[in-house]
Amino acid sequence: MDSLDSTIAFVRVVSEGATPGERETLRACLSRSLPEIPPRYFYDDVGSALFERITGLEVYYQTRTEILILERYAKEILASSDPTQVVELGSGAGRKIRLLLEAWGSAAAGGTCGMLDINELFLRQSLERLGADHPTIQFRGIVGDFVEDVDRIGAPGRRLVVFFGGTIGNLYPHERRAFLRKLAAGMDHTDTMLVGVDLVKHPARLEAAYDDPDGVTAAFNRNMLTVLNRRFDADFDPSGFEHRALYDAENAWIEMRLVAGRACRVNVRSIGMYLDFAQGEELRTEISCKFTRASLASSAAEVGLVIDGWFTDPEALFALALLRKQAS
Numbered sequence: 001m002d003s004l005d006s007t008i009a010f011v012r013v014v015s016e017g018a019t020p021g022e023r024e025t026l027r028a029c030l031s032r033s034l035p036e037i038p039p040r041y042f043y044d045d046v047g048s049a050l051f052e053r054i055t056g057l058e059v060y061y062q063t064r065t066e067i068l069i070l071e072r073y074a075k076e077i078l079a080s081s082d083p084t085q086v087v088e089l090g091s092g093a094g095r096k097i098r099l100l101l102e103a104w105g106s107a108a109a110g111g112t113c114g115m116l117d118i119n120e121l122f123l124r125q126s127l128e129r130l131g132a133d134h135p136t137i138q139f140r141g142i143v144g145d146f147v148e149d150v151d152r153i154g155a156p157g158r159r160l161v162v163f164f165g166g167t168i169g170n171l172y173p174h175e176r177r178a179f180l181r182k183l184a185a186g187m188d189h190t191d192t193m194l195v196g197v198d199l200v201k202h203p204a205r206l207e208a209a210y211d212d213p214d215g216v217t218a219a220f221n222r223n224m225l226t227v228l229n230r231r232f233d234a235d236f237d238p239s240g241f242e243h244r245a246l247y248d249a250e251n252a253w254i255e256m257r258l259v260a261g262r263a264c265r266v267n268v269r270s271i272g273m274y275l276d277f278a279q280g281e282e283l284r285t286e287i288s289c290k291f292t293r294a295s296l297a298s299s300a301a302e303v304g305l306v307i308d309g310w311f312t313d314p315e316a317l318f319a320l321a322l323l324r325k326q327a328s
């Protein structure tokens with residue numbers, strides 16, 4: 001445990017280099033009939049900065065809409081949740097939690113705020129900024145993986161766990177179930193969870209949000225190959241791959257892919273694996289599930305949670321769902 005100042009504790013629970021478990025997971029993902037890369041590898045410092053640029057794009061309605069919903073409903077959400085501790089998973093630049101902390105107002109004094117993210121630089125920077133503006137709140141930063149390390153967020157009891165940005169949609173349905181089950185198991189009846197979800201809408205609007213005309217999302221997608229080169233001693237040529245975004249209506253998810261522009265062989269040395277791509281062959285780098293109130297309610301019900309509040313924008317583009325344990 002390290003300390004940024006008297007009100008900010010900081011801990012890293014993921015390794016800086018690739019672990020044997022990570023290598024095994026990557027090997028399994030790359031061995032699928034449509035090879036995949038786990039989306040956590042988007043977020044090195046360059047990727048996190050590119051994601052921040054994406055959040056400001058005209059086509060990317062998600063961030064501004066979720067902020068609008070928070071501005072409108074943060075007080076109502078807090079009144080219903082009545083937390084003494086707030087924990088954000090995948091906190092990124094920390095802009096949204098700021099709105100929640102501001103709405104928490106004087107009730108926040110003596111409260112705690114935990115933030116967990118895979119990117120250390122963004123986590124440190126956001127903790128420093130928030131800590132300076134909210135000296136009566138105790139902050140705790142965890143550099144960790146929100147799937148593997150979610151049990152490190154501390155004890156339950158009037159705890160509000162927030163998961164903004166539609167990031168829950170990056171988990172496959174079976175991963176989402178396991179993740180929510182783990183979270184629900186760590187909750188008591190005074191705890192709540194606030195989840196930001198992107199809503200099902202016209203495929204053209206969704207595909208445009210993941211394929212901006214300035215190519216920022218394409219750069220974000222390709223950067224993942226640079227991350228793999230560094231972390232797994234691979235030799236991808238990112239310029240040899242094209243960005244592609246497509247909506248899969250049956251699964252209600254967007255997929256981001258990278259398409260080989262020419263035949264190539266890639267050596268991923270640290271896992272002892274060669275990948276042969278024919279021109280046009282693809283890699284899947286992300287899914288982003290889209291929800292309706294009913295589909296989220298059914299996901300929540302599988303793990304004994306119910307939707308206790310549903311906050312959306314006038315166009316119903318995005319929603320914040322407040323979940324709590326089903327009364328027994």
Ligand SMILES: C[S@@+](CC[C@H](N)C(=O)[O-])C[C@H]1O[C@@H](n2cnc3c(N)ncnc32)[C@H](O)[C@@H]1O
Nearest residue numbers: 040043090091092117118119144145146164165
């Ligand atoms: C889609 S961004 C959302 C950022 C921010 N919450 C927002 O709403 O703008 C996903 C965030 O989750 C983090 N992240 C991605 N995968 C992660 C993982 N497996 N464990 C922890 N953090 C992760 C990224 O670093 C990034 O900050």
